[in-house]
Structure formats: structure tokens, C-alpha cells
Amino acid sequence: MIPILRVAGHILVSVQTELGDDVVETFQDAVLMAIHNDRGRTDGVVIDITALEVVDTYVARVLADTAAMAKLMGRQTVVVGMRPDVAFTLVQMGFTLPEVHTALNIDDGIAWLDALHTPGTTRAQRVGPLDAPRSEPDTNR
Amino acid sequence: MASYTERFGFDDTKLRERLRYFDIHETDLSLLITHAELGRELTPGIVEAFYNHLLACPETAEYLSAPGMVERLQRKQSHYFHSMFSGDLDLAYVEERLRVGAVHERIGVPPRWYIGAYSRYLVVAHAAFHGRLEQAEAVATTAALEKVMHFDAALAMDAYIAAHLETATRQRAAIRELSTPVIRVHDRVLLLPLIGTVDSNRAQEVMQQALIKVSEEQARVLLLDIAGVAVVDTQVADHLLKMTSAVRLLGAQTVLTGISPMVARTMVELGVDVGTMHTRNALSDGLELALDLVGMKIGPIA
Numbered sequence: 001m002i003p004i005l006r007v008a009g010h011i012l013v014s015v016q017t018e019l020g021d022d023v024v025e026t027f028q029d030a031v032l033m034a035i036h037n038d039r040g041r042t043d044g045v046v047i048d049i050t051a052l053e054v055v056d057t058y059v060a061r062v063l064a065d066t067a068a069m070a071k072l073m074g075r076q077t078v079v080v081g082m083r084p085d086v087a088f089t090l091v092q093m094g095f096t097l098p099e100v101h102t103a104l105n106i107d108d109g110i111a112w113l114d115a116l117h118t119p120g121t122t123r124a125q126r127v128g129p130l131d132a133p134r135s136e137p138d139t140n141r
Numbered sequence: 142m143a144s145y146t147e148r149f150g151f152d153d154t155k156l157r158e159r160l161r162y163f164d165i166h167e168t169d170l171s172l173l174i175t176h177a178e179l180g181r182e183l184t185p186g187i188v189e190a191f192y193n194h195l196l197a198c199p200e201t202a203e204y205l206s207a208p209g210m211v212e213r214l215q216r217k218q219s220h221y222f223h224s225m226f227s228g229d230l231d232l233a234y235v236e237e238r239l240r241v242g243a244v245h246e247r248i249g250v251p252p253r254w255y256i257g258a259y260s261r262y263l264v265v266a267h268a269a270f271h272g273r274l275e276q277a278e279a280v281a282t283t284a285a286l287e288k289v290m291h292f293d294a295a296l297a298m299d300a301y302i303a304a305h306l307e308t309a310t311r312q313r314a315a316i317r318e319l320s321t322p323v324i325r326v327h328d329r330v331l332l333l334p335l336i337g338t339v340d341s342n343r344a345q346e347v348m349q350q351a352l353i354k355v356s357e358e359q360a361r362v363l364l365l366d367i368a369g370v371a372v373v374d375t376q377v378a379d380h381l382l383k384m385t386s387a388v389r390l391l392g393a394q395t396v397l398t399g400i401s402p403m404v405a406r407t408m409v410e411l412g413v414d415v416g417t418m419h420t421r422n423a424l425s426d427g428l429e430l431a432l433d434l435v436g437m438k439i440g441p442i443a
Binding site for chain 1: 384
């Protein structure tokens with residue numbers, strides 16, 4: 001069970017269990033389905049890995065892949081809360097994850113995602129209230 | 142404070158093993174007990190000869206120059222000599238030997254004096270026993286005495302080595318602490334001035350400590366000043382790059398400062414790719430950049 005929340009116009013995934021082979025697909029599905037189901041009401045994805053004491057190269061790969069998948073669906077991803085010893089080990093193994101953006105905590109992660117968009121505008125202003133029907137851009141014109 | 146036997150992990154099993162290794166058996170001990178009287182009788186002569194020897198050597202004589210020192214030590218030596226004939230090579234005996242070894246180490250008596258002293262003891266004791274006992278009995282008794290003395294000397298050396306190791310460990314810990322002074326220069330800005338030689342061990346140590354600090358302080362920027370680093374070669378540059386990568390994984394940024402013209406030249410000539418790093422020449426410039434990254438700036442008062 002991967003808890004997925006919507007916070008300040010972003011999807012927040014808090015990884016609470018070690019991402020073993022069996023959980024990985026569920027995890028990715030959950031994130032991608034959350035993006036799909038929100039119908040453009042969120043801007044980015046925050047993956048919080050504070051609880052992960054071990055991140056091996058496989059899990060690192062999974063995080064990078066998930067970010068890449070989310071990007072294909074039009075969402076930027078930020079990985080937050082990596083522990084010092086996890087970062088140390090990954091770098092020692094030559095895994096620097098250059099394609100993944102990172103932040104110290106959820107606040108910083110959200111701030112970064114917000115900064116990607118026009119300063120001074122809030123999500124609500126850009127997309128409108130959550131329950132309002134979303135006006136689809138007319139692509140034919 | 143724990144006893145020496147405890148600190149050295151000396152228990153009955155270890156003691157038995159040690160005695161077996163030194164080939165000390167009941168027969169040896171009972172032989173010593175049998176001749177304890179003679180031992181006592183010969184002790185003053187042996188101890189005196191021993192101290193005359195020490196006083197004849199300028200190096201050791203200097204140690205014994207304090208008034209009353211020789212008399213006091215002679216009493217102790219006599220006591221020690223008697224205890225060797227007691228036949229009680231138990232944990233209490235080991236404790237005493239270790240303690241004496243540690244004391245000698247502390248007051249700066251080099252091990253060579255220790256070994257030399259034992260050797261001298263044996264020569265004097267040998268002569269004394271051979272003068273008083275039957276040939277076969279004298280050989281067996283001095284052999285037993287020799288084993289016990291070597292057993293004792295080994296314990297003293299154990300104490301010496303352990304004391305040195307303790308000192309070395311303490312110093313290493315102190316150096317380690319000194320080598321990673323992470324300073325909080327502003328809210329969410331840390332400064333790590335690197336000084337001296339950066340080898341692989343140290344680089345890893347520094348990196349670990351720095352990462353922990355960044356995480357603890359939730360720092361956005363780590364200023365890494367390498368002005369004090371003696372040599373910047375490919376290896377050092379590689380460590381710096383790794384550190385930058387790891388700091389980024391936490392979600393913070395590194396600003397590398399203190400890059401002298403020579404270091405800049407070296408890094409480019411070595412083909413180090415610093416494209417991913419913020420770098421500055423002076424620490425003050427780096428600080429400005431760091432503050433900029435956290436949305437602050439230094440300005441004039443008025």
C-alpha cells in the first residue's frame with residue numbers, strides 16, 4: 001500500500017516500505033495512475049524517501065525511471081529526504097542520479113516545483129478550483 | 142576504572158592458554174615453591190647486583206637519580222622476586238604485571254630497558270642458583286624461573302602495546318574531529334574548510350560528516366573551501382565531484398571555493414569536468430553566491 005496524497009497542487013508519494021521487486025510495480029502504477037486520474041489538476045510529483053534506510057542501485061533506478069515516466073506524462077518529479085548514508089553509498093557505487101531532481105524536504109521540493117511555473121501565480125489561478133470542470137485547450141485550432 | 146585484566150579480556154581460559162604457550166606447568170611452579178626459601182635468601186644479592194648494573198648505565202642511572210628512588214624500587218623488586226616463587230600465577234598476578242607494564246609505559250621507560258632488565262636478572266639469578274643447588278636441580282629451577290620471567294615480560298609488552306594503541310586511537314579520533322569542521326555561517330548555509338592532505342580515507346570521512354551535517358541543519362548550500370588543500374590531483378578532484386553529487390542527492394548544493402590559479406590550471410589540464418559545480422576563487426565570492434542561492438544578500442548598512 002503506497003499512500004498518495006495531493007498537497008498544494010502536487011502529488012505527494014511517501015514511500016514507507018522498502019521498495020522490493022514485488023512492490024516496485026505497484027509503486028510505479030500508483031504514481032502514474034494518480035497523475036492520470038487527477039486530470040491535470042496537479043503540477044508535479046514529490047517522492048518522499050525519508051523512511052528508506054537502504055536504497056540500492058535497483059531502487060535508485062526505479063526512482064529515476066518513475067521520474068522519467070512522470071515526465072512523459074507532463075509532470076516534474078522531485079525526490080526528497082534522502083538520508084546522508086544513502087547518498088554516500090549511492091555515490092560510492094557511482095550512482096549520482098543526474099536526471100532526478102532532489103530536495104532536502106517536502107517544503108523545499110514543493111517550492112522547487114512551484115518555481116518551475118510563472119512566479120506569482122498559484123495553482124488555483126492556473127488551473128482553477130479542483131471541482132470546476134477543466135477547460136480543455138483547443139488543439140485543433 | 143576497569144582492571145587491566147578486564148580491559149585486556151584476560152580470563153581464566155586465556156590465562157591457561159598463555160601458561161600453556163609459555164610451557165609453564167605445575168612441576169615448574171612447585172619447583173619454584175620448593176626453592177622459595179633459597180629464592181628469598183638470594184633476593185637481596187640479586188636485586189643489588191641488578192641495581193648496580195642499572196646505575197652503571199648512564200641512560201638508566203639518570204632515571205634513578207631521585208633521592209630514595211633506588212631504595213624504594215629495590216623493595217619493590219624484592220617483593221616481585223618473592224612473588225615469582227609463590228607459585229601463584231593467577232589473574233591477580235597477571236593484573237599486577239599488566240599494571241606495572243602500564244606504569245612503566247606511562248613514565249616513559251622504553252621497552253628495551255624492560256627486556257634488558259629481565260635478561261640481566263636471568264644472568265644474575267642463573268649464577269646464584271648454580272652456586273647453591275645441584276647441577277640438575279639448578280638447571281630445572283632456573284628454567285622454571287626463566288619461563289615465568291618471559292611470561293611476565295610478555296604481559297608487560299602487552300600493556301605497552303595496548304597503551305600505545307589507546308593513544309593512537311585517541312589521536313586518530315581527535316584528528317578526525319579536527320579534519321571536518323563544519324561551520325554554520327548562515328541559516329541553511331554551511332562552510333567546510335578543507336585543510337591538508339585529502340586521501341581516500343579522509344575524503345570519505347569528510348564526505349560522511351558533511352552529509353550528516355547538511356541533513357541535520359537542512360542546509361541548502363555547502364561551501365567547500367579548498368584553499369588549504371596541499372595538492373589537488375585527479376583523485377582529490379574525483380572526491381570533490383563525488384561529494385558534490387552526494388550533497389545534491391540530499392537536495393542541497395555545493396559551492397567550491399578557494400580555487401587558486403594553480404588549482405584551476407591543474408583541474409583543466411587533468412580534464413576534470415566541473416560543469417556541475419559552482420566554483421569561485423575567493424571564499425567571499427562563494428559566500429555571496431551561497432547567500433544568493435538561499436535568497437539572501439549582503440549589502441551596505443545605509
